[in-house]
Amino acid sequence: MTRGEGLARWFERRAIAVLGVATALVLAVLFYYPVLTVFADAVRLGGAWNFEVAREVLTDPFYFGVFAPLFDGDLTAVSEIAADQPLGLVGFTAYQALLSTIASVALGLPGAYVLARYEFPGRRTIRSLTILPFVLPSIMVAIGFYAFFGANGPVNDLLAALGVGRLSMLGTLEAIVVAHAFYNAPLVTRVTTAAWESVDARMVETARSLGANPWRAFRDVLVPQLLPAVLTGALLTFVFTFMSFPIVLALGGFQLATVEVWVFSLVQQLDYAEAATLAVVETVVSLALTYAYLTYESRQSANSRAANPPPRKRFFPSVSADAGSLIAGLERAAILAYATVAAVVFVGPIASMVVESVTGPNGLTLQYYRFLVQRQVEGASFQTLPGVAVRNSLLFGAATLLVALPMGVTVSVLTARGGRWERLADTAAMAPLAVSGVVVGLGMLRGLVFGVELFGHRVQVDGPVAIVAAHAVAAYPFVVRNVSPLLGGVDRSVVESARALGATRVRALLDVELPLVAAGVAAGAAFAFAISIGEFDSTVILATGSSSYTMPVAVERYIGNRTLGPATAMGTVLLAVTSLSFVVIDRLGGRWEV
Template sequence: MRGADKSRASDLRVTTTRGAGGWLERRALAVLGAATAVVLAVVFYYPVLTVFADAVRVGGEWTPEIVREVITDPFYFGVLAPIFGGDFAQVGDVAANTPLGLFGFTAYQAALSTIASVLLGVPGAYVLSRYDFPGRRTIRSLTILPFVLPSIMVAIGFVAFFGSNGPLNDLLALVGLGPVNLLFTLEAIVVAHAFYNAPLVARVTTAAWESVDARMVETARSLGANPWRAFRDVLAPQLLPAILTGALLTFVFTFMSFPIVLALGGFQLATVEVWIYSLVQQLDYAEAATLAVVETVLSLVLTYAYLRYEARQAGANRAANPPARKRLLPDDPTPTAALERAAVGVYALVVAVVFVGPLVSMVAESLTGPQGFTLQYYEFLVERQATGADFQTKPGLAVRNSLLFGAATLLVALPMGVTISVLTTRGGRGSRLADAAAMAPLAVSGVVVGLGMLRGLVFGVEVGDHRVQIAGVTAIVAAHAVAAYPFVVRNVSPLLSGLDRSMVESARALGATRARALLDVELPLVASGVAAGAAFAFAISIGEFDSTVILATGSSSYTMPVAVERYIGNRTLGPATAMGTVLLGVTSLSFVVIDRLGGRWEA
């Protein structure tokens, strides 16, 4: 009898254990979703709301005075300032002196950068989607490169390339032109922004070009339309939404650009982001917060418009009969083929100059001294690491921090991104709202997040009788994860939404929980997207500068991009390019992973 009782007890314990495990497995997605929401609330929404509060709370009192002063200051809003203040008589005087203001100039340079990115990206989309030729994959890979390169490193490359002794002036001297110095000019900022964002325009436009049904163009031609008319009436209307999408994203990104403007324009050509950073350095948090609030509201509106468009386009199917790429043969003697080869060659030259030139210049500068080839700048880094004082920037510590922060960011951002992808692609009630809320970090700059974390979590939050602080490494990794996980979502969500739902339903019918179906069925099928998202998360952490430069101030938690900025800030271009070359080597590994394992760049 006792044996039977023991058996029943054992069975009961097994049943209870299985029941608890089964409950956890059934609720795994809900638990992960709740944990992700808590993380976002603590390390993103709370810091951003802290910035909003700083704009209207001064000295412990709530007041709109700072906001009123900022929006009625011509320095910030140009001719709009007297209009906001109701002083219309001053509009003429302001228009004659500061017509644009800081926000107007920021929008102006973003508009010019967007135009340059479209002019550079659309021809690239045409070449990559229309022709097949030797070296096409190489050109495509080079245009992907900016996605994983830290912007401060690109700025260093442009300093080396466009400087008075740079390769650009050497080339101009060969044809009897120059010299020119584009450093600290608007033109240098625009070209650098095009370096970053033209591949974005090219990517979305290439996808649209390859989704056009070739039969529609053929029908137009058969009805008597010449090639130009067929392009204008059939092809252009289908490409325009994609071009506008790329342009909108480019405008948002360049409006919030920080390290490129800081390095290539300085405070002489300051944008909103650079001025916020300047105010933070001066401990003027209220005014910095007000600028950050206005900038964030504008970028959120633009990002919401982009997400609405993307949601409308999500159901569009790829063309059943996409246009075939034309093979360019080097021995084709026809005039048309010769003209096409020349056009592809010109674009390849542009890619080489714009995308490769600055990076090669940076590496070359790090190996060139007054007497020619030298390793003195790398020796300087080694010496600084070995004998430098604690307050000096040590390259070895910067490399170690970057790698550790990147690995930690990956461990946080990847589960967050996958969880949000699953929850937002299930199509349930509120999924669109959840997607917009989860993608908000795309529209909020790292400077704003860093400022919010500094003012809130780093300084500490009173919870009862205790002061809770999140500072140092934890704060930096949290800021990096917030910046990185949306790119995991953007890589995983499209693949998840395109899966055949019947496979998941079959697994569920056989007894699998939702979590088990995700692990055993869905994730293996979207492994390329997960790999690409992971590589992006790591690369973004390695290159993140905006929030890090604020959170690492006065500490030893600086990273490679911050070290590069500190070296160039001391006007020591040689060590800065050497540190940038080290950073290039590390980020190139992430680029290889994205290009080879991500696998979704090739049609």
């Protein structure tokens, strides 16, 4: 055996361990180091420890409202602060997240009921579409809300035609809450539908046989089985909306700023210490909530029951007593009313953006698209060029896929069995879900982009590399969440049989396990690419002052110039590229719905 063959055999036997170490090192450099850099910025000034900025932030009523005196030990100012600004910036962030969570649950639960209890044409397609908000760039959705609820949007046109008067919704908390519901209600619908399809209907039948009426059986038997999924969706929604950035920035601006938006503002002002302190506060809150979610999810998985869902009813039944009953008719009328509301919230903004991009003061026009073409052909290098944005987005997406997919599969392999150490590793690997892109982008800017002294040499990375790194960190947890559950469900006897026949651990993984979970791998790949295409939070920080901007950043810059027409045109291009990319990866990789 040659030396090269020996090394190859050695690597094949230890490939999983080597990949695990490599993934841990990548996470340490691309995630934990930047985040710790932000933490250090909060308490180090001029190379020395200094807690003065942190103390000023914690005791400032602007940030913590009535809780600020608690950090200062002076309770005499509580009543005065309560009358002036009781919530503070952090409190307002939690308040809008709570309202957004309530709206998302209220909008998502009826959808889960319809999908779980009724059979109708297109049901599977609609169920699959509940995943789309996760791949739609948030800045694009903000553009859609501008077009839909704006002064000259279809909502106000309809209200004016009815003589009700125009609605001024943009720049309000209501607009932010509805936009958050657009993103997170489908999440609530999806997790609750999955739970509803996994309930044990025999328990309901037993309760009915013992004399319980339908409402009592629903309340005492079915609700306890669904409540964990509802709470999971609500907790995730709160985490996501607490860290929301593009939606709040576009629809609320600095008048309705959250912690994330204010951190971005402080970074623009080069006030890194104060920005870092706020980022630490936000990260601690989101990490605590994410840990609670992962712990709760683990407990529910351990207590899961065998699925025996009740049969679904036909929404359009043949002529029967059920079809003519009053209760069934009222129920279907309520469902149709809900479908109308859902269509307004989910379809209206996106359709309005597309329509707005081809509508001018005098009717249909392509002038906004011509503007994009002219900007690309004639624009100066310091301007935002659409072609450069599209090229960068596609290149960054492909590079992100190459990094995030192996990382996600490796973490899935190492954590799929669900033991104590595996759960600990899973929690550490899922930390990027709880840390906002603004924090990661700020950490990379302050650390990797500005440069690090290492063994007497200054090590720096350029903007594109940092952007790909930030995108990979944001994307790979979604690969894990798609692949890990399927790997955990693979029959271990099949893998053991392959090992007994002489296959190494990595060969069994490549030839047996991954083919069995190909749908999850394809789903993870689609998510990774689409998330990179739409990532805005870290990109807007790392692309400042460079030509590394992407399509979402280009859309935001056009909004910033108050040129809604070109912004909607760029948003439509972003929608087309995102959808096409997702479909291509879906077709190449197989079914992505799991």
